Amino acid sequence: MIMSPGLRRFALTVHIITSVGWIGAVIAYLALGLSAVSSQDPRTVRAAWIAMEVIGWFAIVPLAIGALLTGLVMALGTRWGVFRHYWVLISLVLTILSTVVLVLHMPTVSILAHMARDADGVNLARLGGDLFHPSIGLLVLLFITGLNVYKPRGLTRYGWRKEHEQGTV
Amino acid sequence: MTDPPPYSTPRWVKILGITALVLILLLGILYLSGVSGKHGPDRHLPSDDADGTPQVSIIIGAPSFAGGSAGDLLLLGHRMNKL
Numbered sequence: 662m663i664m665s666p667g668l669r670r671f672a673l674t675v676h677i678i679t680s681v682g683w684i685g686a687v688i689a690y691l692a693l694g695l696s697a698v699s700s701q702d703p704r705t706v707r708a709a710w711i712a713m714e715v716i717g718w719f720a721i722v723p724l725a726i727g728a729l730l731t732g733l734v735m736a737l738g739t740r741w742g743v744f745r746h747y748w749v750l751i752s753l754v755l756t757i758l759s760t761v762v763l764v765l766h767m768p769t770v771s772i773l774a775h776m777a778r779d780a781d782g783v784n785l786a787r788l789g790g791d792l793f794h795p796s797i798g799l800l801v802l803l804f805i806t807g808l809n810v811y812k813p814r815g816l817t818r819y820g821w822r823k824e825h826e827q828g829t830v
Numbered sequence: 831m832t833d834p835p836p837y838s839t840p841r842w843v844k845i846l847g848i849t850a851l852v853l854i855l856l857l858g859i860l861y862l863s864g865v866s867g868k869h870g871p872d873r874h875l876p877s878d879d880a881d882g883t884p885q886v887s888i889i890i891g892a893p894s895f896a897g898g899s900a901g902d903l904l905l906l907g908h909r910m911n912k913l
Contacts, residue, residue: 747840747843751843751846813840813842814840815839815840815842815843818837821837822837
């Protein structure tokens, strides 16, 4: 079902807000992770881990799910479709993958935030930070953003068949 | 009337697929070889005791803000004093 222009603009606005918000929240998470790694102050490390947990559950996870759902709505409600163009399909697969890894990783963050609450100064320094997952995640999100902006040409086999069928009818 | 041109996968998709495959293989090799270290919360903890007893055994994790410090987080064999 193709959306009306007004509804399409609204869905696009929400999609951009959630997607860009997701990137911003990951950057904030990374900044906290860096401070947890680099700081010698136990209070800073403890505060960073507690904030990372809160940002993760209350900002990153909802924004990720929002971006995934609004992206699906945009694909289904416009001529782009979900499976017709490679850039849409790859964006969808990478977004699903990122969301799944995020949701699976967050309990670990909660466990470490819990430890940070209880640990003393020396032990806090040994906790380190959380840089690997958010760094890879940020790279993937930036790549998806690039795909969505440039929209490189390329039909999937399904899209090519559909296009050909429509062209010959 | 001419036949449509045969379908071919775009070049950028092929390059992207090969790059993704190489990265996945590389990560898999790093993980299996142990070079990348432990995965999960244990990565942030010091090595196990000499007797092989892990210092922290995590059974289940949930947001700790959900139920305070004791919360829903169940840590068995939690020996933070030895961290």
